[in-house]
Amino acid sequence: MNTLIRKSFRPFLNSTIRASCRTFADVNINEKIDKIVKDNKVVVFMKGVPDAPRCGFSNAVVQIMRMHAVPYVSHDVLSDENLRQGIKEYSNWPTIPQVFINGEFVGGCDIMLQMHQSGELVEELKKVGIQSALLTAEQFKKEEKK
Amino acid sequence: MSSESGVVANSIRNKLQTALEATHLDVINESYMHNVPKGSETHFKVVVVSDKFDGLALIKRHRLVNDILKEELQNGVHALSIVAKTTKQWDESEKIIESSPSCRGGFGK
Numbered sequence: 426m427n428t429l430i431r432k433s434f435r436p437f438l439n440s441t442i443r444a445s446c447r448t449f450a451d452v453n454i455n456e457k458i459d460k461i462v463k464d465n466k467v468v469v470f471m472k473g474v475p476d477a478p479r480c481g482f483s484n485a486v487v488q489i490m491r492m493h494a495v496p497y498v499s500h501d502v503l504s505d506e507n508l509r510q511g512i513k514e515y516s517n518w519p520t521i522p523q524v525f526i527n528g529e530f531v532g533g534c535d536i537m538l539q540m541h542q543s544g545e546l547v548e549e550l551k552k553v554g555i556q557s558a559l560l561t562a563e564q565f566k567k568e569e570k571k
Numbered sequence: 572m573s574s575e576s577g578v579v580a581n582s583i584r585n586k587l588q589t590a591l592e593a594t595h596l597d598v599i600n601e602s603y604m605h606n607v608p609k610g611s612e613t614h615f616k617v618v619v620v621s622d623k624f625d626g627l628a629l630i631k632r633h634r635l636v637n638d639i640l641k642e643e644l645q646n647g648v649h650a651l652s653i654v655a656k657t658t659k660q661w662d663e664s665e666k667i668i669e670s671s672p673s674c675r676g677g678f679g680k
Contacts, residue, residue, distance in 0.1 A: 481672030487574055519644040519649060532630055535653055
């Protein structure tokens with residue numbers, strides 16, 4: 426039923442109707458997102474995929490994750506309009522990318538960048554049992570000096 | 572400078588200034604860095620210095636700014652990069668604002 430409604434509306438989906446599109450959003454999307462962020466330690470909702478981000482802000486987050494060698498699950502909002510709207514409502518945050526750690530919304534690109542620079546990210550990752558590669562490298566250096 | 576700024580930029584500036592009593596405020600239109608028509612007002616960076624941020628964690632400061640600019644964000648403003656500092660933090664900082672990462676072409680697609 427839901428798909429039928431969406432299908433019949435698709436031809437009319439343009440920028441003016443997009444606003445009201447929200448009403449047709451899959452009611453289950455909230456539950457789906459909830460499950461995604463709770464089942465995985467680190468989740469990134471982004472534009473594109475980690476190997477080919479399609480937005481500079483998403484790319485910056487991917488680079489940060491790479492630097493810390495964080496294992497994470499990523500979801501491309503560009504391939505799923507329902508998710509794109511749903512995630513904004515779920516976290517009450519208007520922009521993409523969005524990072525979740527341990528089921529909790531942590532922030533977008535600006536906040537990740539600042540957490541990376543301040544060292545807070547290393548601490549947050551530690552809390553969920555992920556050792557940042559930057560920390561490993563540091564420890565290795567210390568060991569060598571001994 | 573102000574003669575060049577658009578309707579949306581002005582509205583963003585006014586709202587932030589009024590709501591946060593900013594002691595320093597920059598509204599930078601970064602749309603030109605993206606795959607949008609010339610003169611667009613879709614991608615912004617704001618630098619807000621306000622003592623209303625005092626005691627608020629970063630994410631709360633960002634939420635506050637997002638909330639003040641809710642209308643803009645729902646009506647065409649597609650990217651908003653935020654620098655939110657207290658007067659003390661701003662005075663102690665180097666006051667250098669790095670430009671946002673370059674676009675990778677995903678806008679509107």
